[in-house]
Amino acid sequence: MRVVVTGATGLIGGPLVRRLLDAGHEVRALTRGVERARAVLPARCACFAWDPERGAIDRAALAGADAVVHLAGEGVAAGRWTEARKRAIRESRVAGSRVLVETIAGLDAAARPRVLASASAIGIYGDRGDERLDEGAAPGAGFLPEVCTAWEREVRAAEDLGLRVVTVRIGIVLAKEGGALARMLPPFRLGVGGRIGSGRQWMSWIHVDDLVALFVHALERDDLRGPVNGVAPEPVRNADFTAALGHALGRPTILPVPALALRLALGEMAIILLASQRVAPRAAEAAGFAFRHRTLPGALADLCRDHVHELEREQWVPRPPEEVFAFFSDAHNLEAITPPFLRFDVRAVSTAAMEAGTRLDYRLRVRGLPLRWRSVIEAWEPPRRFVDVQTKGPYRLWHHTHEFEPRDGGTLIRDRVRYEVPLGALGELAAGALVARDLAEIFRYRHAQIAARFGGAAAGARS
Numbered sequence: 493m494r495v496v497v498t499g500a501t502g503l504i505g506g507p508l509v510r511r512l513l514d515a516g517h518e519v520r521a522l523t524r525g526v527e528r529a530r531a532v533l534p535a536r537c538a539c540f541a542w543d544p545e546r547g548a549i550d551r552a553a554l555a556g557a558d559a560v561v562h563l564a565g566e567g568v569a570a571g572r573w574t575e576a577r578k579r580a581i582r583e584s585r586v587a588g589s590r591v592l593v594e595t596i597a598g599l600d601a602a603a604r605p606r607v608l609a610s611a612s613a614i615g616i617y618g619d620r621g622d623e624r625l626d627e628g629a630a631p632g633a634g635f636l637p638e639v640c641t642a643w644e645r646e647v648r649a650a651e652d653l654g655l656r657v658v659t660v661r662i663g664i665v666l667a668k669e670g671g672a673l674a675r676m677l678p679p680f681r682l683g684v685g686g687r688i689g690s691g692r693q694w695m696s697w698i699h700v701d702d703l704v705a706l707f708v709h710a711l712e713r714d715d716l717r718g719p720v721n722g723v724a725p726e727p728v729r730n731a732d733f734t735a736a737l738g739h740a741l742g743r744p745t746i747l748p749v750p751a752l753a754l755r756l757a758l759g760e761m762a763i764i765l766l767a768s769q770r771v772a773p774r775a776a777e778a779a780g781f782a783f784r785h786r787t788l789p790g791a792l793a794d795l796c797r798d799h800v801h802e803l804e805r806e807q808w809v810p811r812p813p814e815e816v817f818a819f820f821s822d823a824h825n826l827e828a829i830t831p832p833f834l835r836f837d838v839r840a841v842s843t844a845a846m847e848a849g850t851r852l853d854y855r856l857r858v859r860g861l862p863l864r865w866r867s868v869i870e871a872w873e874p875p876r877r878f879v880d881v882q883t884k885g886p887y888r889l890w891h892h893t894h895e896f897e898p899r900d901g902g903t904l905i906r907d908r909v910r911y912e913v914p915l916g917a918l919g920e921l922a923a924g925a926l927v928a929r930d931l932a933e934i935f936r937y938r939h940a941q942i943a944a945r946f947g948g949a950a951a952g953a954r955s
Contacts (some may be wrong), residue, residue, distance in 0.1 A: 499563030
């Protein structure tokens, strides 16, 4: 299939793009920041511009597409709900969906996608106490139900164009690298987590891998249409979620967060944490979807094994692997592809030519703090692969695999990094988010410099 994805760089979009590519599908990302998307998405994903506020979409992205997955929208938990923030949340979903469907309507009928799978949210049900909710439940009352209802209405308009429409009502997404769980892990690892409010509110959750698989299922099952609850089969009360997370981390959970404190701190947005939604995935299971993570303890065990983060980046350049590998064989060339703010300086290389066992000593600054870094080349396999491992420096763990794969007459450069910040849970709480942002900027700069050097500026548009 040729699949168009909006929101492709987000918590769900990123792994979905990789899942689709790995399955052999062609993927096109519609994104507000094409260059940023090219720096973070796999090189095989073509990137096209859209600006939903201005009603502008690069129609080439939709030409000949078989399916669209619509994930774009402002994060509802990204900031206090001022009137301006609420307007942005609503418009990003409602107006953005309208622009997308209107653009599809402008295509010849034969050129239109066959299916549109769109994100929605279980927020459509509102605060419903102990009521069991499936896809037939009526919408609730309040800001989020109103937004979700209008959002789904705009998406359903595509049915009049002959598309099969699926709206996945997403619950609390559990993922290590973002979302609610990522924000909860540092304090819970320090033993300062606890139930929220009374702890009796129901939490309908889903492991990010299952959610990605559910979107793929929605594309592939021609008999699946309408609302589909994107939640695991076993919702839990907040107090039970808290206890399960504490057990997974081996930490106490004795510090509750009073509802009044949340309302004072977050205002209206506190409803996200205090609302009770006991949601069942009836439509997904009826359509034969099999959850890998049905129970919360198993999902948390999978996501909370350690503090190690994983980062992967790809970039295609129109040069042979031998030439590209030779560039990386000179440690001093790393200075040219590292952002100036790091003041990166290679001080010593232990061998005349790079090889397994070579030690490299650097100096750099991290947020103004001068640091020394020593790496050892753990594996050296020219022109396809090498691995460097930090033995002294700012990380508790740094394991960087560089791969150079012949592809389409050029080279696919792939970086796989496993890293861990120092001081465990305290380090994650103090600096985890800053480190993630810095690494994103470092690899964005690196992508741009490599593209300029090897002529691969259009790499992200390849498929």
